[in-house]
Amino acid sequence: MNKLPIAEVLPQLHATLQERNCAILVAQPGAGKTTQVPLALMNASWLQGRKILMLEPRRLAARAAARYMAKLLGEEVGQSIGYRVKNDTRIGSKTRVEVITEGILTRLLQQDPALEGVGLVIFDEFHERSLHADLGLALTRQSQTVFREDLRVLIMSATLDGKAISAMLDDAPVIESEGRSYPVDTHYLPQAVSGKLEPAVVSSIHKALQAHAGSLLVFLPGAAEIHRVEKGLGALNLGNNVEIAPLYANLSIEAQDRALAAVTKPGHRKVVLATSIAETSLTVEGITVVIDSGLMRVPKFSPRTGMTRLTTVPVSVASADQRRGRAGRLGPGVCYRLWTETEHRQLPPRGTPEIREADLAPLALELAAWGVSDPAELVWLDPPPAAAYGQARELLVQLGALHENALTPHGKRVAALGLHPRLAHMVLQAIPLALGALACELAVLLSERDVMRAADRDADVRSRIEVLRRAPSGEARADVDVGLCRRITAEANILMQSLGVRPSDCSAEASGLLLAFAYPDRVAQRRSAGRFTLSNGRGAVLQELQPLSQERYLVAAELDDNGVDSRIFLAAPLSEEELFSVFHQQIRKEQAVEWEGATGSVKAIERWLLGALTLKERPIHEPDLDLVLHALLEGIRTESLDILPWSRSARQLQERSQFLHQFIENWPDLSDETLLATLEEWAGPHLYGVKSKGALSRLNLTSLLEEMLTWEQRRQLDEWAPTHMSVPSGSRIPIDYSNNEAPTLSVRLQEMFGLADTPRIAKGRVPLTLHLLSPAQRPMQVTKDLASFWREAYFEVKKDLKGRYPKHYWPDDPMSAIPTNRAKPRI
Missing domain, CATH: 3.40.50.300 (P-loop containing nucleotide triphosphate hydrolases)
Structure with a gap:
């Protein structure tokens, strides 16, 4: 020592x-x-x-x-x-x-x-x-x-x-x-690995076995890569003196011990294919060469989706140095890094603490059991992120484990089980239903990696339960990890024993029911074959068509959070009866009276909702009239005021009123924006019982707008903003108020003979903008100064018009001429 x-x-x-x-x-x-x-x-x-x-x-x-x-x-x-x-x-x-x-x-x-x-x-x-x-x-x-x-x-x-x-x-x-280590000769690739990782690893192992003595330790991101490299090495026929030894967390204790043990036969060597489990603390006997893929697999939790997925990421510099050090424990060694020196300079110095990227539901449960509601009450090297922690507490409330910052009696039982809160809740809910054994199997199964290795495996959890139960007797398919199945079965039996649950071979058909307890936010409703909507509002998809693709409801136990639709890896079907049984307290029943733009009418339906899902709905034949009115008014706001039956008089009344709104204090604002905002006040009383765009046509908008003005305001409106103006020819010409800053009078030039000054409105404050028209009703001149027009512009206009309209009356002196609305005045 x-x-x-x-x-x-x-x-x-x-x-x-x-x-x-x-x-x-x-x-x-x-x-x-x-x-x-x-x-x-x-x-x-x-x-x-x-x-x-x-x-x-x-x-x-x-x-x-x-x-x-x-x-x-x-x-x-x-x-x-x-x-x-x-x-x-x-x-x-x-x-x-x-x-x-x-x-x-x-x-x-x-x-x-x-x-x-x-x-x-x-x-x-x-x-x-x-x-x-x-x-x-x-x-x-x-x-x-x-x-x-x-x-x-x-x-x-x-x-x-x-x-x-x-x-x-x-x-x-x-x-x-200072540690005791021997020098390690480090080699980088001249260029980055292109294509799949495993062939590059197999090639490096083959070369290292030929170039160096001693055993090899090979770092790979996960068990799947280990199995593929093991298969690739098997195809090389390395000889009986080279032992291939996988080393990862889910192996049996015996297999792990074999990987760690020293080689006992002279001339024999070992190639240990390990995850980051061998990076620290362990000494793998006889290792002189390390081959590092430079990758590791870490769980990352997304508060946005509430889901955790395993992500393959580059190692940090600290981890790479730890791995390299494994080759220099017993003597000088060699490390082959399967990345370039340029890539090495881009690696992060240290890994990200798990607390920043993990699902914090277990942490929130432990803190609640400790009597802490706010993590700030404790001292942390890195405090839990607020968003992820808040979402974790929301989940505990949803599971019935947390109430008003304290664990409920159910929450205390959940905390005592030592499982993830979702799975512990599932197990406790299953026991009174005589489904405790199946729940224990599911809880352990979902805590481990998938027992089925095939890349194109179906997503049905029930098939995993079936292979789990067949594995002890040796009745398993080639794509099933039998060793893992046996270990899961053993741990499930331990869990059953601790809960006083008897082992049972009850059907796996209730898997969906049990998963619904664990994943209430991941109940999925089919929207098309293989495509679903989760109760949390996210989309989800089964990438390959399979029997589950046609199920109306699923519960997704494992899925990623990539893209618009998350890919479902593990799920089980849920019947409508089971859905309503599990979530009877969470299902909301509401009357929805809404405007339907496609039909231009109010639609009244009764809905049963679970989160973002509409489970079923039916029409309401006699809906509440207040709800109908509210929906109709919202429909008008959506469609704009153009949906209303505007007559010319109604629109002119609105425009005249807006003209006066500029001059008279406290004059009502009848702009479209204000009318939309105050629909309830001026239109609401007249719309009870109206359900469609067609029925709106019976409204008299002119009367409704007039009701918004007092008697005195109506009198002022007629006096200050008349609808028409009498011109010298005797005609009453309508005034256009569409531009309320410059009301317009469009009149034939000949009807204005003899009028010296521009007509005015608003008690003489505002001159009308005159559009002087040709006999063909085309604008020939626009002016606000009629006197100036007669003096300066009339004679040029006259020359043009007299040539184009010779039969019409074009006097030399417009001030003494007789105004007419005909071609020539009557004598």
Whole structure:
């Protein structure tokens, strides 16, 4: 133990934790922090006989670390050193160090906020910044502050911003240790990978096996890529001395142990195909070469859609360095990076903390169980995003788990199950329906990756339940992951046992009913074959036509949030009877009386609504007249006032009134905008019982507009803005008020002979704009100064008109001429 680099800082770490209750250890890969620090501190006096909890991000790392420490002590796991992970616990009464996964710490804190039997909590590989690690640290810090000032917290990592975490922990000391690693020769590609990733990886493995001795560790984004690379390597016939060993979280413990174990036969080599699970904490024996695809798969939650999808993203520089370091643990090594140096310079320095991009429903549930409604009550390195957190709390309210910032009795049961709140709610709702066993199967099934590998697999969840039940007997299709099926079955049985539910082989037909409890926002209604609308308003699609494509209702358990329509990956049908049974409290029944533009009429219907979905509707034969009136008025606003039966007199009345609106204070505003805004006041009383555009034609708009004026205003209107003007010929010519700033009188020139000045209105304030017309009623002159026209322009106009209309009367002196509305005046 003393030969490892971490030994140099252990005395400083002892002394720091003797004086302070928080410390940060930054130790490079190979320093020995994961296995040496707990052993060095387990007998410290300041622990006062209490145990150490060490958090690891992954179950595989937790088990491996515990086994290695127990081996160093010459013991079996479960004695001084133990571990506790989901569905697997190896601890005893003498256990002094417990290696646990991060979610376990949250459960322990909820059960005992003071952590009475614990003296030190170690957060290992904290740079990974999982959601549970951030939550665990926030809760532990409050436990320190409120209950246990003597509780120690140690943050450990190889790639960590120590200053930022130190500031969060009241300027906790930062202790740094140099790691022990050998030089690693790093190679980049001359140009970026084009096409699919797997052929490039297979080619790199083949070349590395020929060029180097020792075993290989290959980093790939996920299990699907691992299986494709494994298949590609199988086609190369590498020989019996090369073992291909997959390594990812969903493998059985035995398969994971085989991948981590050293090669025992002389001359044999191993190619470990791993996800980022092998990036930290684990030592894979015998590795001298690392091949890094440069990709990793992370979950990203969209508050816009309320959905989480796995996204393949480039690794960060910190992750790439961690991966490269795996080749230099035992001696000089080689790392092949399947990207260019130019691409490397564009990588982010660190990964994004999960709390910024994750579904926060589990976090919101844990905080509510802790008694916190506002995350700001706790200290965070990165606080939960407000939008995602708000949406998470809305979901808990919808599931009946949260009410007025506190957990309901149902919410407490949901929190106790340790499942995602959606799935826990589903299981609890299923038990009274005698569907508990099926719900447990679904809950575990939906917590794991798909058991069916084929790319063109159908989306029906029921088919997964069927293969799950056939797998133990060996009756499974070639595209089914039998090992994963058996593990899901085992975990489902554990869940059933904890709930007192008996295993059952009841039909999977009720899957849709159960999924509706878990995903009330993802009930989908068919709008065409394979295309659906979700109850949250989003679109969804089954990309390949399949039996589910024709179902009227589905519940989508898994889908992405790409594009206009999200692709549905897992779903089950839901009958209308089941839909109304599950959501009878959420279904809204409302009368909708609306204007229908296509028919130009008011449509009255009764609707049953669930979120954005209209489940059914029927016509209302005698709708409420007030609702009809409101719909009609909204229809008029939609269509504009042109839908009303405007006569020439009505429009002229409006225009005359608007003309006076400019001059007389408090004169009513009869503009189209104001009339639309005040429809209820001036038109409403006359529209009761009117349901269509055709019925509107019976309105007398002139009378309605006149009613908006007082008797005195009507008198003023006639006096100040007359409808007609009498001209010298004796004709009464209508005045055009369409331009209320310049009312117009269009009159034949000959009818104005003898009139010296321009006629005026508005008590002489406004001269009319005269459109002087030819005998053919065409404008020949526009003027507001008639006297000037007679003096200056008439004689030129006369020459033109006399030549074109020789039979008409064109006197030399228009002021003494007789006005006429005929060709020539009568003598």
